[in-house]
Amino acid sequence: MQKCKIGIIGFGTVGKGIYRILNSQSSIHPILKEIEIVGIAVKNINKKRDIELENNLLTNNPFKLIDDPNIDVIVEVMGGIDIAKDIILKSLKAGKSVVTANKAVIARFGTEIYTTATKYGVYVLTEAAVCGGIPIIEPLKRSLRSNQINKMVGIINGTTNFILTKMTKEKADYKETLKLAQKLGFAEFDPTADVEGHDAADKISILTELAFGGKINRDSISTEGINQINIKDIEYANKLGFEIKLLAFSERSDINSNDSLSLNIWVGPSLIPKSHPLAAVEGVNNAILIEANPLGEIMLYGPGAGSGPTASSVVSDILNLHASLLKNSSSIDPLLSFNFWKDCHVIDFNQISKKNYLRIICLDTPGVIGKIGDLFGNNDVSIESIVQLDASENKAEIVVITHEVTNGKFEKSKKEISVLSEVELIASQLSCI
């Protein structure tokens, strides 16, 4: 049987997970035995590792693997941006298909990478880049291709979901919970990309391109993280029947714009009704709801990170390449490969339409709820509920939940409310679905 020969670049958590699967003695499909690791590129060959590797497998020069005519597939699991991008592009240009778990590179340089793959007649597969072990890229490219995708909304960052779950269950403070997450290995030493929502924005950008077919300007995605979340918001949300989750959202907008499809995309901490299927997604798990026509609504749920789950996705991509390469044909599988087929653009922040939650600290005087209500009304913002939740020392906390409204109208109302004489502070603002 023809083997599929791979070179792995990077041997951290994911690299080791891949090695373990391919050397597993468990009861797996025999096709896994057809994958052969020809070389592994690491920074330091002499580093002590918990997996003992034959020395002739290791190199500290990733380009040696890219140039090796024996190797069919390059597996990039080193992380980082610039060097990883260089390695991916050089591999594709050398006629090798690439499997990568690198969401940051794909979200930023997807266009160049997909185009290069097509130009050189090879593939770049990215199942491990989004939602760890959950099959989502493959289903989008194959099983759902018969549909028009209308909306995707998901919990696609495990670190922040771990923190929010912990804060909710134990009424714990944000900073302390972040420290705990770091200690347990669920958050990185520099947690910025996760807690500020950039990681989720990378992922929703990749998913949006695959689902809707057009190039997305990654920087145009309105992104907020969980670093401003106050335990009070979680308590109030729970009291009103909601959970707070960091959501990534992407939807066809009905804003007309000639031939380019308008997309309503954002990432932000959000209230979701407790009865909503995403509300039950806890800890480092991820889930994504996809609404499509004629399919209806499906949800894919599972572990969003970790060595085993991520390696599982990488190896399934390698198997897909192997199955395709076995066919020994010069033509490209149009479902396994990816090419843009549509013009898309992200609508402006002010045009984004969604429900909002606002917590206002104000003087506990009669009529303040009426004034706030009037201001929203004057700006054409319809309100779902307005509740006074706490009053002490002459202060009151008022929580407003709006119906769906454009950011433009909402921000204008907010500005006007903030200068009311009774209003002391707009304490927090969240999205709702």
Place this chain on the structure above:
Amino acid sequence: MQKCKIGIIGFGTVGKGIYRILNSQSSIHPILKEIEIVGIAVKNINKKRDIELENNLLTNNPFKLIDDPNIDVIVEVMGGIDIAKDIILKSLKAGKSVVTANKAVIARFGTEIYTTATKYGVYVLTEAAVCGGIPIIEPLKRSLRSNQINKMVGIINGTTNFILTKMTKEKADYKETLKLAQKLGFAEFDPTADVEGHDAADKISILTELAFGGKINRDSISTEGINQINIKDIEYANKLGFEIKLLAFSERSDINSNDSLSLNIWVGPSLIPKSHPLAAVEGVNNAILIEANPLGEIMLYGPGAGSGPTASSVVSDILNLHASLLKNSSSIDPLLSFNFWKDCHVIDFNQISKKNYLRIICLDTPGVIGKIGDLFGNNDVSIESIVQLDASENKAEIVVITHEVTNGKFEKSKKEISVLSEVELIASQLSCI
């Protein structure tokens, strides 16, 4: 661009759904335009239809399509067993790949069908046969192939889930709810296959073969339906923190049997804790939990039936075939095709190990709970809880929930309990997870 020419056999709900997708003007992937319907075989050409078809598209002879050298793929959506099986096998032997939604045929004649497809170098794809629109077959064959699957448990019959949801929410009677389901089109005129669990058994048989790699004797699957479910059981289950769902279950058993993998498979109405992800699956929706190594646990959720969802799965199979055929190679894609790779067998009913729920009607005398507890203990059956839930006119209702135990030991205890002088009736028995 090379077109993929298909012949559709059967033009009911699913057939019409396929036609609608392929003639849709919505914003779908351009590859869909490469699928061309060459012919549709129906019973009665002159029947009035809500979709107007050109007359030269219709035939009442399915074998005309199978023999047509212009056609690449036969889509069997006529239903039934014997003729459908004949059509599938003849198509494969004529060198045509087949897409089918027919779970009954695949569950019964999978071995012959898969083997014939391999022999003739073509494919038989079955995404629509299990869980309607949920991508499950494709993920099992591709995305999860890097894993050892350990367990699958799911709600995979929409009709019974609709009935149980309705009974739970409205405290409605089984027979009346079934009538309503029939009126609404969620249950067939003859509901036997659904309500007695045979449809779910067909589906778990198909999934088990794909996941574990071995032939399954369909008739050896222990199957119970919901036709004996009493509203009292639903009330008691709810009170104790459970929902009742019709589950299909398939798991590696640790029973040693040389080289053949032992599988613990059953279908039956079951108590599941309200916090379990499957507990929230309502109405005609389906969901399946898959536990795999190293992936962990994932859940796939979505519409389990209906014209749009099922047609979505059929068309995605057609697209997969088209993408593969485009490669114009005589070799077969080992992930798209399916061949058994392992010896498996279903363990005996008495060896099946699971938790159980038992409702016993007995005299309201002191000591009866002790006696029942002792009998279970003597048979090595460990009890999770035993509760007296209702007492009137000298009668008491006792509910027992056991820990995991083999059917053999459980049935022996049950028999001994049923002849206790205090016991009037063993009113019902359900599984638990």
